[in-house]
Amino acid sequence: MSSLIGLPRRREPRSILPWLAAPALLVFVGFAVVPLVGVFALSFTTWDGIGAIRPSGLTSWRAVLTDPGLPHALWVTFLVMAVSWVVQTPLSILLGTFLAGRQRYRAVLGVVYFVPLMLSSAAIAIAYEALLDPNFGLGAGLGIQTLSQDWLGRPGLAFGVVVFVVSWQFIPFHSLIYQGGVQQIPKSLYEAAQLDGAGRIRQFFGITLPQLKHTVITSSTLMVVGSLTFFDLIFVLTEGGPGDATRVLALDMYKRGFQAGLMGPASAIAVILVLVGLALALLLRRLGGRDAGASQLEGA
Amino acid sequence: MTTTPTRTRRPQKATHREGRRHSRPAARRRNWAGGLAGWLWLAVVAVPLYWTLITSLKDRSRYYASNPLVPSSDPTLENYRLVIESDFLRYFANSVVVTVGAVLPAVVFSFMAAYAIVRGWRMRALRAMNGLFLMGLAIPLQATVIPVYLIIIKLHLYDSLPALILPSIAFAIPLSVLVLANFIRDVPKELFDSMRVDGATEWTTLWRLAAPLTRPAVLTVTVFNALTIWNGFLLPLVLTQSPDRRTLPLALWTFQGQYGVNVPAVLAAVVLTTLPVLALYAFGRRQLLSGLTAGFSR
Numbered sequence: 001m002s003s004l005i006g007l008p009r010r011r012e013p014r015s016i017l018p019w020l021a022a023p024a025l026l027v028f029v030g031f032a033v034v035p036l037v038g039v040f041a042l043s044f045t046t047w048d049g050i051g052a053i054r055p056s057g058l059t060s061w062r063a064v065l066t067d068p069g070l071p072h073a074l075w076v077t078f079l080v081m082a083v084s085w086v087v088q089t090p091l092s093i094l095l096g097t098f099l100a101g102r103q104r105y106r107a108v109l110g111v112v113y114f115v116p117l118m119l120s121s122a123a124i125a126i127a128y129e130a131l132l133d134p135n136f137g138l139g140a141g142l143g144i145q146t147l148s149q150d151w152l153g154r155p156g157l158a159f160g161v162v163v164f165v166v167s168w169q170f171i172p173f174h175s176l177i178y179q180g181g182v183q184q185i186p187k188s189l190y191e192a193a194q195l196d197g198a199g200r201i202r203q204f205f206g207i208t209l210p211q212l213k214h215t216v217i218t219s220s221t222l223m224v225v226g227s228l229t230f231f232d233l234i235f236v237l238t239e240g241g242p243g244d245a246t247r248v249l250a251l252d253m254y255k256r257g258f259q260a261g262l263m264g265p266a267s268a269i270a271v272i273l274v275l276v277g278l279a280l281a282l283l284l285r286r287l288g289g290r291d292a293g294a295s296q297l298e299g300a
Numbered sequence: 301m302t303t304t305p306t307r308t309r310r311p312q313k314a315t316h317r318e319g320r321r322h323s324r325p326a327a328r329r330r331n332w333a334g335g336l337a338g339w340l341w342l343a344v345v346a347v348p349l350y351w352t353l354i355t356s357l358k359d360r361s362r363y364y365a366s367n368p369l370v371p372s373s374d375p376t377l378e379n380y381r382l383v384i385e386s387d388f389l390r391y392f393a394n395s396v397v398v399t400v401g402a403v404l405p406a407v408v409f410s411f412m413a414a415y416a417i418v419r420g421w422r423m424r425a426l427r428a429m430n431g432l433f434l435m436g437l438a439i440p441l442q443a444t445v446i447p448v449y450l451i452i453i454k455l456h457l458y459d460s461l462p463a464l465i466l467p468s469i470a471f472a473i474p475l476s477v478l479v480l481a482n483f484i485r486d487v488p489k490e491l492f493d494s495m496r497v498d499g500a501t502e503w504t505t506l507w508r509l510a511a512p513l514t515r516p517a518v519l520t521v522t523v524f525n526a527l528t529i530w531n532g533f534l535l536p537l538v539l540t541q542s543p544d545r546r547t548l549p550l551a552l553w554t555f556q557g558q559y560g561v562n563v564p565a566v567l568a569a570v571v572l573t574t575l576p577v578l579a580l581y582a583f584g585r586r587q588l589l590s591g592l593t594a595g596f597s598r
Contacts, residue, residue: 016501016502016503017415017416017419017420017423017426017502018416018420018423018425018426020412020413020415020416020502020503020506021412021413021416021417021420021426021429023405023409023412023413024409024410024412024413024473024477025413025429025432027405027409027466027469027470027473028432028433028436028470028473028474030451030466030470031448031451031466031467031469031470031471032436032439032444032467032470032471032473033432033436034447034451035444035445035446035447035448035451036439036443036444036447038444038446038447038450038451039443039444039446039447042446042447042450049449053450091337091341094333094334094337095334095337095338095341097334098334098335098337098338099338101334106338109338109339109341109342111585112342112345112346113341113342113345114581114585114588114589115345115349115578115581116345118527118574118577118578118580118581118588119531119574119577120530120531120532120533120548120549120552120573120574121531121533121549122531122533122549122550122552122553123549123552123570123573123574126552126553126556126566126569126570127348127352127567127570128348129556130352130355130563130566130567131348131351131352133563136363136364136563137368138351138368138369141364141366141367141368141369142367142368142369168344168345168348171341172345176589225438225440228440228442229440229441229442231442231533231534232533232534232549235533236533236553236556250440250442250443253442253443253446254442254445254534254538257446258449258538263446266446267446267447270442270443270444270445270446271443273440273442273443274439274440274443277438277439277440277443278438281438
């Protein structure tokens with residue numbers, strides 16, 4: 001390509017720039033933008049996933065919006081989001097602050113902490129399913145009554161297990177973000193506080209936490225928007241059950257679409273999922289101000 | 301490999317020691333809440349991992365009777381044999397094909413696009429494209445899976461490995477472009493200018509100047525995408541059907557469905573599927589971890 005351009009005139013080289021961008025744009029439009037528009041279009045059709053697609057106006061939307069399953073799925077999604085935020089945020093801040101210390105043993109602990117980040121949600125869910133088995137799991141093997149409950153068989157417990165496993169998987173990631181945040185706090189602030197006679201705890205609440213404000217928003221954005229996409233984990237762990245106790249929006253969409261063959265209503269749920277995701281991202285962005293560019297990982 | 305991080309960390313440690321002597325208040329070292337949380341969390345993370353590993357090495361018949369936290373005195377690889385005989389080498393190969401097949405184009409395309417965005421910022425079309433990618437970060441993959449399924453059927457790619465590769469590339473692009481553009485922006489403008497004075501085209505400048513100077517970022521993005529795609533579950537679940545098209549996470553799930561009662565075998569499958577990633581983790585931990593937070597630290 002370079003040989004075609006020849007002499008380095010001022011305008012000429014720049015003109016190939018759009019071509020450099022073309023392959024990425026093409027794939028992205030074809031497999032992300034078109035599907036996004038497509039899911040909206042499909043929500044006005046009837047399709048079983050195999051046969052012909054027939055336009056059917058608002059039928060799917062009417063079906064979805066009058067189904068009590070939708071408010072339930074929204075509620076479960078919100079609960080998973082809120083409870084896992086409440087569990088993960090303080091622990092991640094604490095662990096991040098801890099890891100930001102330079103003691104050698106902390107780095108060694110860090111090596112173990114981050115292992116869950118490497119594992120697939122499917123592997124984690126399957127290992128936990130075995131571990132929590134009321135008859136053959138860890139609790140039963142140790143003969144401890146409280147640990148050998150039917151963890152995944154009772155609604156409240158199953159919900160708790162989902163939140164726990166989510167936290168187990170993602171706290172390391174958020175600790176990593178907070179570790180970076182804490183390391184950027186100027187040491188002089190602590191020196192000043194020390195001169196004023198502030199103790200460890202007052203320093204934490206007076207300096208560390210306020211200085212981490214932007215990090216908190218970044219981490220929370222990822223946590224909240226990311227929680228919309230907990231599909232693999234919940235699908236393998238509980239399949240939305242028992243009953244529909246852990247049936248979040250993404251799972252509701254999959255089950256309606258690919259298991260029940262109702263692609264129209266499933267697409268409507270997908271549209272709702274997109275709207276909720278965008279709304280949350282915008283809301284947190286407003287809170288965040290300068291960290292706006294950080295609502296990154298939810299797609300990944 | 302372990303020497304590299306040690307060597308790079310040494311200067312930090314030295315400055316820290318200095319810092320602690322002079323400025324760091326003594327009270328700051330006694331972070332008992334953090335310490336307690338640190339050790340507790342170690343247990344929370346390590347116990348399930350340890351249990352998974354030792355159970356996978358236990359004989360099936362003896363597993364029920366033994367203490368779950370004591371490793372077998374007579375470890376067996378029988379469970380691993382069962383897993384490997386259940387076609388896991390093929391699933392492994394599929395995962396490799398999909399991961400390599402998606403990550404390479406994703407990174408190359410993203411790099412080219414990021415370069416174009418940074419160098420052609422004056423062009424409205426490229427700025428608009430950047431906006432499109434940024435918006436793409438907020439699209440949850442699940443939400444588009446139904447139309448993706450339809451497109452794959454229409455392309456006659458259903459139940460093939462390219463069906464997994466194409467959407468994986470698309471979804472890797474936004475974050476990769478964002479991170480790479482951030483790093484290309486840091487390359488001093490004078491270097492670009494001197495390349496131009498020397499008569500280099502944008503194409504040569506891209507590969508000879510921008511790519512070598514942003515190598516760590518490229519590596520980071522590669523690692524992050526590879527991990528995401530390697531661990532992907534939804535696309536294989538929806539876009540493939542035949543057993544011989546399964547990738548590891550999906551194979552793991554179906555294996556569990558088949559051998560659910562044989563807990564040691566299921567856990568052996570879990571260990572086997574995570575082994576390649578853990579090997580990579582041992583090998584290039586720093587790259588992996590910086591890859592995971594790239595884009596947030598800036």
